[in-house]
Amino acid sequence: EAEVAQSPRYKITEKSQAVAFWCDPISGHATLYWYRQILGQGPELLVQFQDESVVDDSQLPKDRFSAERLKGVDSTLKIQPAELGDSAMYLCASSFDSSGGYSYEQYFGPGTRLTVT
Amino acid sequence: AQRVTQPEKLLSVFKGAPVELKCNYSYSGSPELFWYVQYSRQRLQLLLRHISRESIKGFTADLNKGETSFHLKKPFAQEEDSAMYYCALSWSGYSTLTFGKGTMLLVSP
Numbered sequence: 001e002a003e004v005a006q007s008p009r010y011k012i013t014e015k016s017q018a019v020a021f022w023c024d025p026i027s028g029h030a031t032l033y034w035y036r037q038i039l040g041q042g043p044e045l046l047v048q049f050q051d052e053s054v055v056d057d058s059q060l061p062k063d064r065f066s067a068e069r070l071k072g073v074d075s076t077l078k079i080q081p082a083e084l085g086d087s088a089m090y091l092c093a094s095s096f097d098s099s100g101g102y103s104y105e106q107y108f109g110p111g112t113r114l115t116v117t
Numbered sequence: 118a119q120r121v122t123q124p125e126k127l128l129s130v131f132k133g134a135p136v137e138l139k140c141n142y143s144y145s146g147s148p149e150l151f152w153y154v155q156y157s158r159q160r161l162q163l164l165l166r167h168i169s170r171e172s173i174k175g176f177t178a179d180l181n182k183g184e185t186s187f188h189l190k191k192p193f194a195q196e197e198d199s200a201m202y203y204c205a206l207s208w209s210g211y212s213t214l215t216f217g218k219g220t221m222l223l224v225s226p
Contacts, residue, residue, distance in 0.1 A: 003160075031212070042121075042203050042216030043161070056213055091161070095212070103149050103212035108161040 002026045004109035006092050012115045018080035021112045025074070025094030032069055033106060034077050035091040043091055049075065050099050082116045089113050119144040119208045123217035130194050131225050138189040138220045140178075140204030149207040150180055150187040151214070156200045164189075164202070174198070194224045 005024040013019045025032050030051050035043035046065065048056040051072040060067065064083070069075040079086055089111045096104040120143045130136055142148060152164040165173045167180040167187060178189045187204060204217040 033214075040126075040218070042205075042218050043214075044216070045213060048213060093161075098212040103151075103166075103207040103214075105163045105166075106214065110160055 004092055004094055004107050006090075006109035006112055008112055009110060010113050010115075012117065013082050014117055015084055016081040018078065019082050019114065020079075021077045021090050021092075021114075023075045023077070023092030023109060025092070026107055028096070029094035029107070030072070030097040030099070031095045031104075032075050033093040033095075034067055034075070035093065037089040037091055037111070039088070046077070050097075055099075079114075082114075084116050087114055087116045119148070119206055119215050121204050121206050121215055121217035123202075123204055123220050125220045126218070127221045127223065129223045129225065132196055133193050136189075136191045136194045136198070136222065136224075138202050138204075138222065140187045140189065140217060142185050142187065142204075142206050144185075144206060144208055146208060149212075150178070151205040151207065152176070152178055152187075152189050153203045153205055153216070154200050155203070161203070194222075196224050196226060198222060199224045 007022050032049040034046045037043045046060045047067045049069045052069050067077045091111045092109040093106040095106045122141045150167045153161050154164040155161045176191045180187050201219050201221050203219045205214045
């Protein structure tokens, strides 16, 4: 069964360093999502792609976070510089084409747990 | 702005007891409501959505627009139901989801 892949699974970095996360969605899924989940909270959307285009990045701290999905397939989320408050689980999800208004099921990856020291 | 509220952080019941996980939402339009579940050491996954009107693993949820609620119910809880449950609302043309903070359900033998 196809699954969303993420790497690394765990990342420890020092404050002010750069960090990057990778996500490979399920083949054929046009919509890709990056979420941040702080301990004790639900997932919060950071950025949503439709193919290679960003359709929602209103909650992405753009001074330090960036995301790209250059060929409309896999995606990278970067933080530079990392801050202590960025410690969280970063989840990637994908779904079939959601541009038509129908909310297809989102399939989640295992997440990357980031610890900033 | 849209918001999803799950008032209980933890719900602890005995096996065989009825379960109701509460979810209230605020949104002025016509939202779609979902329940996602995360079992221990597993990925977050869709449990059910209001438009399908299905019973999944014995769970049902009815959208009550008057009370802006989407409570998840099961008449007889099983130990394998122990998990983290998230209520979520889809509100944009691109099916963006807003999640609640989640409720941990613990079912004891």
